[in-house]
Amino acid sequence: MEYSDPIFVVIKKGILHFLHGFLPEWTVVIISIMLSITAIAIFGPVTMMYLTWLERKVVGRMQNRWGPNRVGIFGLLQPIADGIKMLTKEDIVPQDADKVTHFLAPVMVVIPALLVFSVIPFGRGMTAVNLNVGLLFFLAISTLTTIAIFMGSWGSRNKFSLLGGMRAVAQMVSYEIPMVMSVVPVILATGTLSTVSIVEAQLGGKWFIFTPWGFFAAIVFFLCGVAEVNRTPFDLPEGESEIIAGFHTEYSGMKFALFYMAEFMSAFAISGLTVTLFLGGWGGPVLPSWAWFLLKTYALIFIMIWFRGTLPRFRVDQLMGFAWKLLLPFTLLNIFVAALWQILPSPKNLLVSGIAEAVILVIVFFASRKDSPTKRTYIFAD
Amino acid sequence: MDVLHCLARFGFIAATLVTLAAAVMVVSLRNIFHCALALILVLLGVAATYISLKAEFFAVIQILLYVGAIMTLVIFAIMLTSKIADTTVPQTNRQSLVSFAILAMFDVFFIGSVIKTSWKVNAVTMAANVDAKVLGMAFMNEYVFPFEIISVVLIVALVGAIILGRSDQ
């Protein structure tokens, strides 16, 4: 087991060492960067393909049916069949659509989804780029998806698309703020924005999810992440029975496949970031580091798929009320509780911050409830 | 590594040219939505310039605030105030030739005088490393008063925008 942990790092170092013999120094630097980019570019879409398979299987089993099981054993070749289908479909562009915008929107949705894979630590020493503002880079790049959804909905010249696009953007912008605010306690506790250092601060079993502020911050961050990638129960913008298909109504073939790919890659990236920030990243006792990371990430993705199979969809006013009235005050007060945790000495801080957290939760929950409507009185009926 | 420095300089010049081309597109395209997309390219190019100035935290803040929030606001405003098929009107008023001439002359004069000046640089400052911690300490220690005033300005602007944008019911 000792050898399998740094296996990818060793492979990459071996290749670079081999090339170092007969290539100048600057070429080796560029090839090192290209190797990381190639690894991510292969890992991203393959992950997406098998996530679609996993989702269809799991949702099918939750609905007491098999899921895809004809194409290959257990349906494992189904994503390949899906890929062939999407590549060979006719690419329909509406006549009055704004061609530049309609063409660029799927491209611009995939770019942030793939770019954020570069700051997620997949294992010990296996981060593509160790930026010292890595966490903020992740949050900033995921705001580019909003613009791409605008472009998709406006460029299609379709009123349903526009409506779906506006709702999607309103939802994404509302859920960005609790997402950023719920990460602030982690930055407070570790004093750094680099994802690699955040994982290293949680080694040895001191995961942030076991602290009072971390538990609730992890739940809030995960929920906001689910809202950001437009998955059920927050998938009103693309709800298949609500608004035809929302902002990607007019897209067919490969462009739709790109939207679909961006959604699943973002789901993986958000799960990966939750694991990095709150669940200890790649830390764990026996298995190699990258195996722990994939295990934890897929556990969170399973929870996302579980949400999809179980929960109904939020209505748009319930969605916005949830973000602004419940999550935002809660995350702001959570920062204070995290500060209390940092300052007080060790046995007392658990008690104080646990009680403070429970009090805040109760207050915010009851303050954000609407009054129940009074019973209707019928004038003319009996 | 001289080649990497040349590549860095080449990257900076490429980012500069892309930003200037996108800025020209912002001021001259007919379809206002395309102008907004070109403005996003300008803002991303400016963020790339900040990265070449070794201000990475500031570049990420620029993307988060400008592209993520302000451009969303601008695009919402465009969508709410324009009809979808609105591209056939000319976008420049009568002052275009005169403005172009005067600004071109100003540019030539400006670039000439910048090239002729010898700029003294401060080697200590160039070697320093500004990251989030340094900026955070600056905000909390020396610049705390403007920081608090800026929060008040933001609240005032927010309330003012809500009142101005409300319909008259």
Added chain:
Amino acid sequence: MSGIPVSYYVIFSGLLFSIGLYGVLVRRHVVGILMSIEIIINAANINLVAFSRYVAAKPEMGQVFAAFVIVLAASAAAVGLAIVLSVYRNRRTIYTDEINLLKW
């Protein structure tokens, strides 16, 4: 150290500023004018950050100022766009040469 001289950044910000100024003087669409103002503000920000890296006494001074400038630009854009919405509701047009009556 990056071997890019300061004058490159000053020229770049000057050109961006003049393009933005051309946009403010020339465009008819009100949101277009606001976007050109954003270009002007970004040009000024580049200038601030470049000088704070090369010349300033403390290297974070320019970035702090530029952060304040971004916040003020955001509030200006928010209030300006609220005014644009208000004008659109009353006059049904957003081209500056058609908004030329006070009240009738």
